[in-house]
Amino acid sequence: MNAENLQSNIHDVVLxxxxxxxxSDSVTHLLAVVASLIFLIIICYVSDIITKRIIVSIVxxxxxxxxxxxxDIFLQRNVFNRLAHIVxxxxxxALIPATMPEYERAxxxxxxxxxxxxILVVLLTISAFLDAVHDIYGKFPISENRPIKxxxxxxxxxxxxxxxxxxxSIVGDIDMTNIFAGIGALAAxxxxxxxxxxxxxxxxxxxxxxxxxxxxDWISMPGYKADGTVLEITxxxxxxxxxxxxxxxxxxxxxxxxxxxxxxxxxESGGRRIKRSINIDMTSxxxxxxxxxxxxxxxxxxxxxxxxxxxxxxxxxxxxxxxxGEVYNGRRMTNLGIFRHYLEFYLQNHPKIRKDMTxxxxxxxxxEKGIPMEIYVFSxxxxxAKYEGIQSDIFDHLLAIIPEFExxxxxxxxxxxxxxxxxx
Numbered sequence: 021m022n023a024e025n026l027q028s029n030i031h032d033v034v035l036x037x038x039x040x041x042x043x044s045d046s047v048t049h050l051l052a053v054v055a056s057l058i059f060l061i062i063i064c065y066v067s068d069i070i071t072k073r074i075i076v077s078i079v080x081x082x083x084x085x086x087x088x089x090x091x092d093i094f095l096q097r098n099v100f101n102r103l104a105h106i107v108x109x110x111x112x113x114a115l116i117p118a119t120m121p122e123y124e125r126a127x128x129x130x131x132x133x134x135x136x137x138x139i140l141v142v143l144l145t146i147s148a149f150l151d152a153v154h155d156i157y158g159k160f161p162i163s164e165n166r167p168i169k170x171x172x173x174x175x176x177x178x179x180x181x182x183x184x185x186x187x188x189s190i191v192g193d194i195d196m197t198n199i200f201a202g203i204g205a206l207a208a209x210x211x212x213x214x215x216x217x218x219x220x221x222x223x224x225x226x227x228x229x230x231x232x233x234x235x236x237d238w239i240s241m242p243g244y245k246a247d248g249t250v251l252e253i254t255x256x257x258x259x260x261x262x263x264x265x266x267x268x269x270x271x272x273x274x275x276x277x278x279x280x281x282x283x284x285x286x287x288e289s290g291g292r293r294i295k296r297s298i299n300i301d302m303t304s305x306x307x308x309x310x311x312x313x314x315x316x317x318x319x320x321x322x323x324x325x326x327x328x329x330x331x332x333x334x335x336x337x338x339x340x341x342x343x344x345g346e347v348y349n350g351r352r353m354t355n356l357g358i359f360r361h362y363l364e365f366y367l368q369n370h371p372k373i374r375k376d377m378t379x380x381x382x383x384x385x386x387x388e389k390g391i392p393m394e395i396y397v398f399s400x401x402x403x404x405a406k407y408e409g410i411q412s413d414i415f416d417h418l419l420a421i422i423p424e425f426e427x428x429x430x431x432x433x434x435x436x437x438x439x440x441x442x443x444x
Contacts, residue, residue: 056119063115064108071104090156097152102145109138132190139190143183147176167235170224170272173255177217219273220256226276227253233275238283244270246280263404291374291398292407298418299390300356301428308353312426316358321365329353356383359425360393363418367397372410374398390430 079100083091094100113134117127154172157163188194227233233250239260240247246268251259258275260268286292308316313330316322333351342350363381367373377398384392399410422429 053120053123060112060115060119064112067111068104068108071107072101076100076104090159093152093155094149097148097155099145099148099152102141102148105141106138106145109134109141113138135190136187139183139186143179146179150175150179166231167253169253170221170255174221177255216256216271216273220254220271223273223276224253224255227272233258233280233282234284238287239280240283241268241270241275241278241280243278244268244274246270287402289377289398290402291377291400292402293378293396293398294407294411294414295394295396296411296415297384297392297394298415298422299387299392299430300359300422301390301430302386304426304428305354305356305391306426308355308358312355313353315424319362321369322358322362325361325365326353326358355425355427356391356393359422359427362421362425363393363395366417367395367414370414372400374400389432 080095083095113131116130116134120126150172154169157168233239233253235250235253237250238248239250241260246260246262248260248262248268251261251267253272256272258270258272260270262268313326316326330353333353337350340350360381360383367379367381368375373379374397378396379398380394380396382394382396384394386392395414399407401407401410419429
C-alpha cells in the first residue's frame with residue numbers, strides 16, 4: 021500500500037468515525053482534512069530526515085574518503101544539503117490531492133505554493149553549484165589570467181530571471197509564452213534598467229579576451245582615485261586595494277571606456293623604471309680647465325675616459341692646427357659633458373641597476389629652469405619601498421657630487437636668498 025492510498029484510507033476512516041459520532045458533515049470533512057494534513061506533514065518530515073541524515077550523510081562520507089579535493093568544494097557550498105529540500109517538497113506536491121479531495125481550489129493553491137518552493141530550492145542549488153564551479157576553477161593556474169566571476173554572475177542572473185518568470189507564471193496563472201512576449205515589448209525598458217549589467221558583461225568579455233587586467237595586477241586610474249592591486253573583477257565592479265589600504269570600486273565598463281595603466285608588464289620584466297632629472301644651472305657650464313681635468317683623473321670611474329678623450333681631442337686639434345688655449349677653435353671637454361659620462365659610469369657600476377634593459381643618461385631641452393639632466397634606467401628591485409630607496413640613494417649621491425664638477429643645481433630663490441641680498 022503506497023502513501024497516497026494510506027492517506028486516503030486515513031481520510032475515509034476519519035470521515036466514517038466522525039459520522040458514527042453524529043458530527044455534521046462540515047465538521048467531519050474539516051477534521052478529515054486536518055488529520056490527513058498532519059499525516060502528510062509527518063511523511064514529509066520523515067522523508068527530510070531520511071534524505072538529509074541518511075542519503076546526504078552517505079554521500080558526504082563517500083566524498084570525504086575520495087582523494088579528489090574538488091568534490092569537497094560542493095560540500096562546502098552546501099549543494100547537496102540544498103538539493104535535499106526538494107524531496108519533501110515533491111512528496112507534499114504529489115500527495116496533497118489525496119489530503120483534501122473535496123477542496124480542488126485549495127489543492128491547486130497548495131500545489132502552486134509547493135511548486136514555487138521547489139523552484140526556489142532549485143535556484144539556490146544552482147547558485148551554490150555555480151559558486152562551487154567558480155571555486156574549483158580558481159584552483160587552476162589559468163584562473164589568474166582568465167577570471168570567470170563575471171560569467172558566473174551572468175549565469176546566476178539568467179537563472180534567477182527564468183526562476184522569477186516561472187514563479188510569476190505559476191502564481192498569476194499566466195502562460196510563459198505571453199510573459200516572454202511581454203518582455204519583448206519591454207525590451208527597451210529592460211535595457212535601460214540593466215544598462216550597467218549589460219555594459220559590465222561586454223566589458224568583462226573584452227577585459228578577459230584581451231587580457232587587459234586580472235586579479236593581482238597593479239593598476240592606476242587617477243579618474244577614480246585608484247592606484248593599487250586588483251582584488252576582484254565582477255560583472256559590475258572592479259575592486260582595487262590602494263596602497264593606503266583603502267578600497268576603490270570602479271565600474272567594469274569604465275576600464276574599457278577610459279584609459280588606465282597596468283603595471284603588470286613592469287612586474288613581469290624584472291625591473292622598475294627610474295625616470296627622473298636634475299636641473300643644472302646653465303651659467304655654471306664651462307670648458308674644463310687643465311686643473312679640473314687633473315682633478316677628474318683622480319676619479320676612479322673617470323680616469324681612463326679622461327685620458328682617452330684627451331688623446332682624441334689632441335689628435336683632432338693637431339690636425340686642424342689649433343693652438344692651446346683657443347677655446348673658439350677645435351674641441352674641448354666641458355664640465356657638464358664629463359658629469360654626464362660620470363653618471364653613466366656610476367650607474368653602470370651600481371649593483372641595483374639592470375644593464376640589460378634601457379639604460380640612458382641624457383640632456384633634455386633647456387628651459388627657464390636650467391638644463392634637465394635625465395636618468396632613464398631600471399632598478400632590479402620592484403618592491404615599492406626598496407625601489408624608492410634605490411632611487412633616493414642615487415640622487416642623494418648626484419646632488420652631493422655635482423659641486424665637484426663646478427656645476428650648480430638650479431633652484432628658485434628662497435626667502436633666505438632674498439634676505440641675504442638685502443643684508444648685502
